[in-house]
Every structure is written in structure tokens, then in C-alpha cells.
Amino acid sequence: MDGLTVAAAQRCVIEAMKQLGAESVPLQQALGRVLAEDVQANRDQPPYDVSAMDGFAIRSADVANVPTVLEVIEDIKAGDMPTKVVGAGQCARIMTGAPVPQGADAVIRVEDTQALSDGRVRIDVSVKTRNDIRDRGENMRTGEVVLQAGTTITPGVVGMLAMVKAAQVSVYRQPRVAILSTGDELEGLSDPFDANKIPDANSYALMAQVQALGIAPVLLGIARDEPTHLKEMLQRGLQFDVLLVSGGTSVGVHDYVRPTLEALGVQMKFWRVQMKPGHPMAFGVAPLTWVFGIPGNPVSSMVCFEEFIGPALRCIMGHHKHFRTTVTAKLSRDVKHKHIRTEFVRVMLRKEAGALVATPTGDQGSGILRSMAMAEGLMVVPAESKGIAAGEQVTVQLLDGTAFQSEAGGEC
């Protein structure tokens, strides 16, 4: 069997990647990017001791014996600064998030009090010092590193960045990605209908896979099987950080991609991977560009993206997690495996008595894109497997579209 194993090819690709330096983006565009610098707090948060409840700021000594009646000297809501000091026998009405006034050392929640007709308040419970007070700096202290370089910016991280008023955020630069399809048999999306041609699905499936990672790729179109035109198109592609070339990488006499890439100075690292689908998967390095040669079959193309190109792009973007999350599932029916290559079987997933069940999406032919459109995961059949029987546990890589489910989870 020629070509690298999948694991060796993945190592080869990831080792060749690096980040592309930092850029500053507005917080509104930072979701999904990766912090290129540590982020420090610019203030204590909360900026003062605040009430955790709606209630009354009191002196705990005053409520050692209850019930007791206190004078209400002030009304403090969030955003107000207290103007008075709470003395013995006094309290201040206080709202959640409002600053605790001087003199007070605890808060009693409104449910444990009774407003009296003379404007005073009856306190019905005793509490310890600091009861229902959130400490100044409890969330973050001025100068503290609250987010480290390398953090992926999730919605919670966006909230933290807003909390330290990071209107601009330093993140790793996105790679500029170009996609080129090759082959005289292909018809472009805006080309007139020709019954004898095959629509170029790969450019768009690859486009969407790149978009799903938060990157807007450039589609270069279709290179014809003509050496001069192909060379010109590949030269355009080599202006980008990453070039994806779909088709033309197998051994046919009309496949000009390999010699043309090499003539343009691309140093090829591998041309074959021991996998199915996706055997003719290639990877090379040019002075400015990482080049991926992708099989022309649409399913092979999408699987190769999942195994090599997605992880590479995530590595360039600065993410620490490069690979699809995997789950263990029970296989619903026998899967044959006669090859000595790792096989990626498109499966649908369902829950049965709390456990995941994986079912192959029908015909697994590498031309049958529907199997990929229906798929929720890629089941990994190890190269040495002699086939997997129904009921056995398998490893499944989760694809896009699996972040949500039909039913609410847990006993809500």
C-alpha cells in the first residue's frame, strides 16, 4: 500500500503549519478568532462591594436579636453612589448590584423583612458579616490576566472582553484561502447547462467547509486540462496562504497538476494517503503557500478536508483544538472492510436509551455526495479491521450540524 498512514499524514501537515502574526479586529468581529495576546483587567470588577440581593444594607450587630426595627436612611440602586453612612439602628434600602454603603457590613434580603407604616423596616433574621455582599474585585482585579493568548473567542470570552472594555482585540490573522477546481469535464455554477458535463460541486462544498471555520475563501474557478492555463491558475493560487486544488492529482496521463506544481517550486510532502475515500490526497509547501491536492470525487474531497485541511486551517488560526470531536457509538448494522486503508464511513446518529447509535448513510460510493449531505458523522474503520459487526462500539467524528438536537436535554 503506497502513501502515508492517516496519522502520519496528519502529523506531516500539522508540523508544517504556523500562525501568521496578529491583527486587531473590533470586538464585534472577534467571535471564533483566537487571542494573540494576554488580556488584562483594566479595573476591579465589581468596582466596589455590591449587594447580591434586593434588600437592606445593615450592621450585623444590629440584627443579633430579631425581630428588630431599623430606620431607612437612603435608597441605593445599581448605578447610584451611597451618600450616607449607616449608623447604629439604621439601614439603607439596596438593589442587586448596588454599592454597599459605609457603615453597613451585610445585606438582608427583602423577603426577610417587613415594611412598617411609619417608613421604618422590621428585620426578621440574623445574619453574619458579609451576608449577601459580593466583594470588590471578586470577578477580576486590575492588572490580572483574565484571558490568555491562545484562547478561542467563544461568546463567554466576548463577554469577558467587553467587561474589560476591549473594543479592539488582538487575534491571529486568518489565512487567505483559494480554491481551484480542475478538469475539462466540469461545468461552473454560472456556466450554461451542458448535459455532457458535471457541475463543479467540489469548489462549493470546500468553500462551505472553509466558511464553517469562519474564513471567507476565494474561488478561482475551473482550470482546464491544458498545461498553460493550469499553470496560470496555479500561479494565481500561489499568491494565497493556502491553496486547495481539487482534482487532477491521480495517476492518469492527463493529470498535469503534479508536474505543474513541482515546476512552480512547490515541494510536495506526500501524494497518497492510506485512506478510503481519499487515497490520492497530496500536500506540499511553497515559499508563501501551503498547497493541498484533493481528490476530484466530491465525497473524497470533503473527507480529506475534514481529516487534513480543517485541522491545518485551525492550527494556522491559532486554535489549540484542531480535530473533530469524537464520540463512541453502537453500530446498527454490519460494515464490511476488506481494504488495508483507514476507512471513513458516513453515518447518521440517533440516541437510543441514552446511548448513541450510528447507521451508515446508504451507498458509500465516493461519487455519491448525498451520503455526505445526510451524514452527521464519519465513522473511523481502522486499516487493520476485518469488518465491524452490528452492536460493536465504534468511534465517530462529529460533523457540522451536530451541535443541536430535537429535544431539550436534561430534566429541565
Add this chain to the structure above:
Amino acid sequence: MDGLTVAAAQRCVIEAMKQLGAESVPLQQALGRVLAEDVQANRDQPPYDVSAMDGFAIRSADVANVPTVLEVIEDIKAGDMPTKVVGAGQCARIMTGAPVPQGADAVIRVEDTQALSDGRVRIDVSVKTRNDIRDRGENMRTGEVVLQAGTTITPGVVGMLAMVKAAQVSVYRQPRVAILSTGDELEGLSDPFDANKIPDANSYALMAQVQALGIAPVLLGIARDEPTHLKEMLQRGLQFDVLLVSGGTSVGVHDYVRPTLEALGVQMKFWRVQMKPGHPMAFGVAPLTWVFGIPGNPVSSMVCFEEFIGPALRCIMGHHKHFRTTVTAKLSRDVKHKHIRTEFVRVMLRKEAGALVATPTGDQGSGILRSMAMAEGLMVVPAESKGIAAGEQVTVQLLDGTAFQSEAGGEC
């Protein structure tokens, strides 16, 4: 305990939602949207019988006895149309994906042949009729519904749409979403630094949660605790399909949101949910707008988005899967639970011997946004729970950022 259960509140919200009609978008912008119409194939795919291999198109009767030698009459690559008919004793050299010529009824792969010095080819194996031929229409047949209305557009679906040359796609319209924060204590992202104020994190965390669903929300800014200004801001918000109002929904005397919304004709469905964090979570319906009142604490705000608003937005967008995918994990340490509300505990997840382990992200105070920034999931503690011991199995809703992992999955 006042307020609806989480499940009842979710039902109430989802039942009030509907899709907003269809619009046409370019395929380049269709990822993550939902098909509003069935999509039919506009051609047979493949458009003719094609070779599944690089090799020779032959007449199977000619190779009943092997080895045998055949004359090569033509060279057919993908994109070519054959010009000759294969007669007895003849064959055509053919590439993967190229049309099978008339006369031929099978393909022999190149590895099972030997080129002779006189230009003829020796065939070393016998094959059955249709060997290594992919049938015309194997992927799709003209007029066949290949994608149904209601399908979420994943990268594989984008590939299918390109295959039928759907340059424009009919999808459900996205809701227009407005976000309004309320409270005098808040400082906007571009406001000057005021040590006594609290930065408005909620607007941005909510923005990012909406963005993560593929929708670009409009931030209306901060409404002050002043009835006229608040009314004006809420009126602006009621021009949108969905209005998220952060803060001002609790019972404090300074909370004007409730009476103002009601004065503006918003019919409130609920004001409280039996959950922690997030108790003061509200939902109402105006003639043109769904209105969500969200607690002012940043963690409560994000959890309420996850449980109610995200599912509502996904429902409006036409998705069938509204809720976060859940997994079962082993709890790494005891979690107390004295409340009679459903609790959502922020957890990190790791794999240990193939099984998931959930660990709470430290202090769970509802003001501590860091717990949400670190979280990979929300562990659901049922209302009736008396606490969960280390080692018990728990249900965890997976948050953004969990689609990828550090190590490649399976035995690649």
C-alpha cells in the same frame, strides 16, 4: 416557588414562534440557513455511464478467456465524449469519470492489463458485465427531490446544491434581532472609563451568542433608568422581529421595564422561571416582535439565552433541531443543590478512558462571567435533586467551542 418550570417555559416560547417567510440568497451565503423549498435535480448525475477506474473500456465477452490482446481505438478522459464504437477485439483507454463508449459493457482497471510495444493492450482478467461502471443517474435523476424543505444547509448540502446548479437558494428569512441593555450603572464599550460604573458585558455576550447562530444582531445601546428614555428605546426595539432586553426585569422599585413593555402593548407570557441562574427571565409577544426580558447578571443572561432564546431563534430560522446537544458525563466532584429550581452548572469536560468527565468551573456566582468563558458545557441539576455526588452520571449541554478536540479521533 413562583414562575414556570424550565420545560414549561421552553414549550411556551417554542409554541409562540413561527418562520418568517422565504428569501433567495446566493449559494455563497447559504451555509447554516434552512431550505424553504424542496430542491430537485436538474439532470441525471452522472449524466452518462462513467468509468469508476482508470483502465480500459472493453466488451466482457472479449475477455471471457484471458490473457487476451485487444486493439486500443481511442483515448477517453473525463470531459471527453467518445467518438468511436468499441467493436469485437477492441477497447478504449478510459479515465476515472469518463463516459463509457458505445459497444463496451465493462471496465478493466489498468493494474490488470499490460501495454504491449505495438500499441495494443493485454488483458489479464475476466470481468462481468458492468464491472467498474457507475450508472447514469446513480447520484440523482432529473426531477427527483434531492433535498427537502426544512433541511439545514451544511457543507455537504452546499455541495448537493452546487451539483444541481442552485446558484440561488430559497431559505427561511433570518429574524432581525435587537439587543438593549438597561441600567444607570452600566458603561458602554466606547464610553469613557468611570471607576464607579460596570461595563456593559451583556450586550456583547448576547451579540456573540446571536452571531454564533449565524445572525448579525443590532445593538441598541444602554437605556437609562428613566421612564421616557426607556420607553423610546423599547419602541425602537419593537421595530425588530426579536428584542432582547437585558436587566430591569426583577422586582425592584426602579425596574421600569415591565410596566413600560406592558404599556407598549407587549403581552407578557411569563416573568419568572424556576431556574438558577436566571430566575427573573421573561417572555412576551408584541404584534411584530418577540420580546425576551433577560436577567442583568452576565452568567444568568448567557444561560437564559442558551435555554430559551437560542432555541427560539433556531425555530424562527426553520431548523428542526432547536436545543443544545447533550452528553452524559461523570461528575468529578460533589455538587450541592439546596434549591428547588433547575440549576445549570458551568462545567469543563475532559475524556478519561474514553468517557467524559465534567468538572465545575470554580465559583458559580451569577456575576462571575469567567465561569462562563471557561465553560464547555452546562450541567443540568434537576429541581428535585438533593445534590450530586462525585462519580455520578450527569447530563451536560454542550456549548460553543466543543466541536473540536486536541487529538485526532479514532485509530487514523
